[in-house]
Amino acid sequence: MYVANDWQDYEIMDTGNGEKLERWGDVILRRPDPQIIWPIADEDHKWREVHGHYHRSSSGGGQWEMKKQIPDRWTISYDRLKFYIHPTNFKHTGLFPEQAANWRWMMDKIAGAGRPIQVLNLFAYTGGATVAAASAGASVVHVDAAKGMVQWAKENLALSGLADRPVRFITDDVFKFVQREQRRGNRYDAIIMDPPSYGRGPGGEMWKLETSLYPFVESCLSILSDKPLFFLINSYTTGISPTVLNNMLSMTVKKQYGGRISAGELGLPITRSGLHLPCGILGRWEE
Structure with missing residues (x-):
């Protein structure tokens, strides 16, 4: 398990009965x-x-x-990064703290590359990953279909004092964007993706992770540079094993570029x- 255990402004204080008790800065939230x-002890x-x-409602939502x-x-910090937190109608707060384990890894990879790194962040x-990559010195293209989320990301970048960094924010369907980048001949040294379990494209195209992820990862090979640095897939789809992601990356990125793969769970420590x-x-x- 890859545990994000170096937070100061975030903490899971306790868990039980299908809920977690969390501290976000000075604010305490109870979420399912x-x-x-x-059980709660x-x-x-x-x-x-x-x-x-x-x-939660018995009828959903x-x-x-x-x-x-x-x-x-309000604002919380992770290392030199800062983020706005806002409780949304869908229980989320605008940040997934466990991703700090990935932020730390990618910041180290980018800072240690010894060359300019171009990152593509999809979904x-x-x-969070955009701010982390930019803080480490990468140029970033940030793509999400939700206009409100893209605006929130812009504000997080500015909040972290990184508004002058080379980051492009694009509100678009990620599949259409990748296809256009293929035609343009644009290439990236690192790709990050956090795809949903289900979704629909602008033309009503159905996305289901179990059937759509592999061909999408395969299509992303054509926009990787000749010497890529890393390729990261996150998933919150229940029932998918880390070994599935390992196998998928072995059959695509590793097959073409060599390198090595690691896979596992993301986690957070429970204080109590x-x-x-x-x-x-x-x-x-990674290369």
Whole structure:
């Protein structure tokens, strides 16, 4: 497991009964998590005295119950990176803290490359990986289909003092964008992707990770440079094993470029129990 264990502004304080108790800076939130199938050891005052509690609805979705006043958004830091946090209607806050394990890895890879690195971040959300890569000195192309998420990512970059870095923000369907980059002959030294389990393209095209991911990864080979640095796939799709990502990268990127692959779970430490909460999987190829 790749554990993001060097946070100062974020903490999973406790877990149980399908929920996690989290500290985001000075704000305490209680949110559901399907991986937490064990009971709460001691539902003490910390569980009750939260700023916000997200309740799932039996009919799908859910809503926040705000117990204390909090800002519409606030800032947390990871190393030299800064991010805006905002509780959304879909229980998310705009950041996945477990990804810090990937940010640290890619910052080290980029800083140690000894050459200019061009990064493509696909399904890029609010730009955690974009900010990390830019802070390490890479040029980045950030692509996401949601205009609001792209704007949030721009604000995160500026918040981190990196607004002058060579980052292009593009609101577009990632598949169409990759096809156009193929035709343009543009190439990247590193590709990051965090694809959804399900989705639809602008023309109604159906995306299902189990059937769509492999051909998409294969298509990305044609936009890799002659000497790529890394290729990273994240997945939150339940039922997909890290070995699947290992195999997929072996059959595509490693087959063409050699190098090595690592795969596993992403996790976060739980303060009270000393255990780790699994938070998704990753597959990494590196030169």
